[in-house]
Amino acid sequence: xxxxxxxxxxxxxxxxxxxxxxxxxxxxxxxxxxxxxxxxxxxxxxxxxxxxxxxxxxxxxxxxxxxxxxxxxxxxxxxxxxxxxxxxxxxxxxxxxxxxxxxxxxxxxxxxxxxxxxxxxxxxxxxxxxxxxxxxxxxxxxxxxxxxxxxxxxxxxxxxxxxxxxxxxxxxxxxxxxxxxxxxxxxxxxxxxxxxxxxxxxxxxxxxxxxxxxxxxx
Numbered sequence: 001x002x003x004x005x006x007x008x009x010x011x012x013x014x015x016x017x018x019x020x021x022x023x024x025x026x027x028x029x030x031x032x033x034x035x036x037x038x039x040x041x042x043x044x045x046x047x048x049x050x051x052x053x054x055x056x057x058x059x060x061x062x063x064x065x066x067x068x069x070x071x072x073x074x075x076x077x078x079x080x081x082x083x084x085x086x087x088x089x090x091x092x093x094x095x096x097x098x099x100x101x102x103x104x105x106x107x108x109x110x111x112x113x114x115x116x117x118x119x120x121x122x123x124x125x126x127x128x129x130x131x132x133x134x135x136x137x138x139x140x141x142x143x144x145x146x147x148x149x150x151x152x153x154x155x156x157x158x159x160x161x162x163x164x165x166x167x168x169x170x171x172x173x174x175x176x177x178x179x180x181x182x183x184x185x186x187x188x189x190x191x192x193x194x195x196x197x198x199x200x201x202x203x204x205x206x207x208x209x210x211x212x213x214x215x216x217x218x
Contacts (some may be wrong), residue, residue, distance in 0.1 A: 001056065003054070004028055004054040005042075006028060006030065007092075009176060009177075011110060014166075017169035017172070018166060020207045021202075022085045028211065038050075045064045046063045047062055047063060048069055050064070052069070053069045053074075054069075054078075055068075072103065075102070075163075075166045087164070087165055088165065091162075094160050098159070098160050098166055098167045102170055115142060117134050117138050117181075117211050120133045120134055145186075145189050152191040172196050172199040175196040176196075
């Protein structure tokens with residue numbers, strides 16, 4: 001049985017939803033993985049010091065034995081090992097589009113733009129530089145939200161037209177990030193909010209949110 005190491009309302013929410021979609025038993029272990037609060041125990045187990053991580057995956061790259069890190073890798077592994085859940089498209093082109101979404105969300109949206117707003121210390125040491133970095137990061141976040149909204153508003157049913165995939169809980173997770181961000185207005189992005197409403201309607205999503213004690217109203 002796998003154990004998902006997570007922090008509430010972090011990017012680990014996406015694989016948490018995926019585990020609920022699969023519907024098999026798994027464990028959950030809360031991790032203190034903030035920028036200033038990562039524990040030595042977690043750092044020893046996962047030198048990256050972040051979440052998510054998933055136990056029970058053969059192999060090792062820098063962390064604990066059989067511990068898999070990186071949200072994309074975890075979700076694709078779960079989808080591949082549980083094909084009956086139908087979370088990875090059988091068609092290679094649709095699968096590639098799913099991965100295209102996930103890679104862009106991980107790198108451009110999360111690690112670069114959003115992290116500049118929420119985690120400026122990752123990029124510069126001088127606190128005096130934080131406001132300028134955060135302002136630039138927010139400008140980029142807004143541009144990327146408009147890009148996401150334009151794609152989701154073109155008439156497609158899900159992130160990858162033709163059915164629910166791993167890209168959808170990932171998109172929902174970042175919508176939740178912004179929903180919980182003080183002062184952020186999601187009103188200008190109605191297509192993304194409509195997508196979030198559809199993901200939230202899924203029982204697996206509601207179970208994961210309840211377990212992480214996250215309140216979302218769409």
